[in-house]
Amino acid sequence: MTLLKINHLKKSFNKKTILKDVNLEVDQGDVITIIGPSGSGKTTFLKNINLLEHPDSGSLSIENKKIELENVSTQDELWLRRHIAMVFQNYALFKNKNAFENITTGLIYGKHLDKKTAQKIAEEELKQVNMLDKKDFYPSQLSGGQQQRIGIARATALKPSVILFDEPTSALDPELVGTVVDDIDQLARNGQTMIVVTHLISFAKRIANKVIFFENGEILAAGTPEEIIDHPKNDRIKTFLAAVSRDK
C-alpha cells in the first residue's frame, strides 16, 4: 500500500538547480536508503519533504491527502509535520530542554496533546531507547550517541507515518555508531516506514528494502540493495562505491 508519493519535486536556488525532477513512491513498511556523493542534494531532498525548505514545484500525497508543494498553506505544513518526522545529523536536540522535555515539547506544542499524555509517551520512548535514567539530563551533559538516541525517540514519539533520517551517524564517534545503527535497524524491523540518507554503505544495505542512488539533484537509479550495491549497472554508481570502499 502506497503511503507516500512524491511527484515532480523541483528546487532551484540562485539560478542553480538543486533538485531536478524527483519522483518517489514509498510503501508502508518501506525502508529506503539514499546514497550518493556529497552535494548531490540528498539532504535538500529530505528537507523539502517535511517542508523545512520549500520546493519550487511538485506535489506530495500522504495518507490519501494530496498537497501541492508550490505555496503550501501553513495549515497543510503543520499537518504534514505531524505525519513526517525527522532525525538530524547533528541531533539538534533543544539545548534549553532536558531529554524528557525534548520529547514532550513536540507532543504538547506540535501534536497538541495534553501534558499528562505527553509525559506518559515520553517515558515510554525513553524506556525504549534505554535512556530513562537520563531523562533530566540536558544535551550538553550527554554524549553524541546519547543525544542521537533521544533525537530518534523525539521523532518516534510523534508516531509519524514516515521518519526521515538525515545522515544520522555522520556526527558520531565510530564506537557510538553501532548503537544508533542498531536502534534504527530495530525500528525498521518494527515496521516503521523510513527514508534514510547515509554514507554507510553496509548499513544502507542491511536495513533497506529499497536503495536509491542520488546524484546531481536527481535519482540516478533505484532498486533492491542487491541490484544497486552488489550488482550496480551504472558506471557512476560503480565508481562511487569503489571510492567509498577504498576508505575502509
Place this chain on the structure above:
Amino acid sequence: MSLSEIIKNLLSGLPNTLFILITSFIISSVIGLLVMWVSLQNDKFSRVISKIYTGLSRGTPPLLVLLLAYYEFPRLLSFVGIDANDWSKNFFAIFGLAIGFGGYMGELFRSAYNDIDSAQFDAAYSVGMNKKDVLKVIIIPQMFTLALPNIQTIFLSFLKATSLVYVIGIADMYRDATTLANASQGVFQLKIFIVLGIIYWIITLIFEFLFGLYIKKHNYS
C-alpha cells in the same frame, strides 16, 4: 552660509582629526599588546595588574580620560622633572585616547590569542621552530586575522572619540562646528551639526569599506 562653505569649513579640521585618530590608535595597539602579554604571564601579580588596567579603561568615560590627561599629565611629568607646559595639546589628546582605550585593545588581543587552536602551537614546535619563530610566523598572524573585525569596531570608536578632544581646545572638525554654530543662530546650528554628522558617517563608511576589503583578502578560515 552656503552648504559648500559649511563643508569646507568643517573639513579644515579633518586632517587634525585623522592625525589624532591614527597616531592614538597605533599607540593604543602597542599598549594593548603589552597588556595582553602581561595578562598571559603566569604570576598572579601580572594578571591582577592587567585586570585592573582593563577595568579602569572600560569604566572611564573617554571625556574624563581626556580631561585628566590634560590636567594630570603635566603634573605627573613634572615629578619626573619634565616641564610639559608648552607641549602641544595634540600630544595629550593622543596619549589620553591611547591610554584610555588600551584596556579594550588588550582584551581584543587576548581573546584573539585564546581563540587560536592550541594544536597550532604543537604543530609549529614539532617541526622544530623556536618560541620566537612560532609566535612570529604562526601565532601572531593568526591572532591578527582573528582580531580584525574587532579592530575595525574599536578603530571606529576611536574616530568618534576624537570628537571629544574639543574639551582640551584642540581644533578638529567638531570644534570647527561648534565655533561656527555659536557664531550663528536658529536653523543654521541644526544644519551645521547635521552636515558634521554626515561627514563623520561618510568617513566611517569609507573606513568600513577599506577594512572590509582588507579582511576579505586576509580571511583564510
Place this chain on the structure above:
Amino acid sequence: MNWNFMFQSMPKLLSVLPVTIFLSFIGIIFGLILAVPISIIREKRIPILSQLFDIYISLFRGIPIIVQIYIVYYGLPRLLFLLNQNHPVTKGFTMPSMIIGIVAFALNSSANVSEAIKSAYHGVDKSQYDAALSVGLTKASAFQKIIIPQLIPNFIPNFTNILLDLIKDTALVYNIGIVEIMGQANILASFSFNYLEAYLDALIIYLVVCFVFANLLSLLENKIKKHVFA
C-alpha cells in the same frame, strides 16, 4: 592635591548620581523597546523598511554621540514645531534638556541594541529552529519556546557593553544643560580651579557604577544560562 576638597565634593557629586542613572536607564529601555521591532523588520527583510533601518543603524553607529546629542538638541524642538505649528504648547516651548537627552540616548542605543539582538539571534544554531519545526511547532512557538530562551544569554554581554557605554556617554550631556556628574564636577571645580580633584572624584564614581552594573549583569547572565541550559 587638595584632599579635603575631594572629600567634601564627593557627597555633592553623589547627589546627582541619580540623574546619570535615570538618564542612562530610561534611555536604554526606550532604546530596547525601539530595537525589537527594528530587529524584526531587518531580519524579515521587509522591503524598503529594512533598508531604511539599515541606514538608520549605520548613521547612529557612525556619528559621534556628542554630535547626535546636538542634532537632537537643535532638531527635536524644530521637528515638533513643524508638526504642530500653532498648538499653544509648542509655540514658545522650551524643551527640557532631560527629554532631549533621553531621546538622543534612546535613538542611539536602539541602533546598538538592534545590532546586539541580531548577533545574539544569529548565534543560535539554525538546526534548533529546524528541529522545532520538524516536531510540529508553529513558527511562533518555535521562537517562543526554543529560539528566544537561547538568544537571551547571548544577548546580555553585548547589552552590558551598550549600557556601560551609555553611562559613560552621559558625561557629555552637561553640554546641553543637564546637571549630572560631569556637570556638577565642573561647577564645583570652577570656584577655585580644583579641576583635577573634582575629575578624580567623578572618575571614582563612574568606575564604581560601571563595576557594579557589569557584575550584576554578569550574574544575571549566569543565572539565565543555568535556567535555560542547565
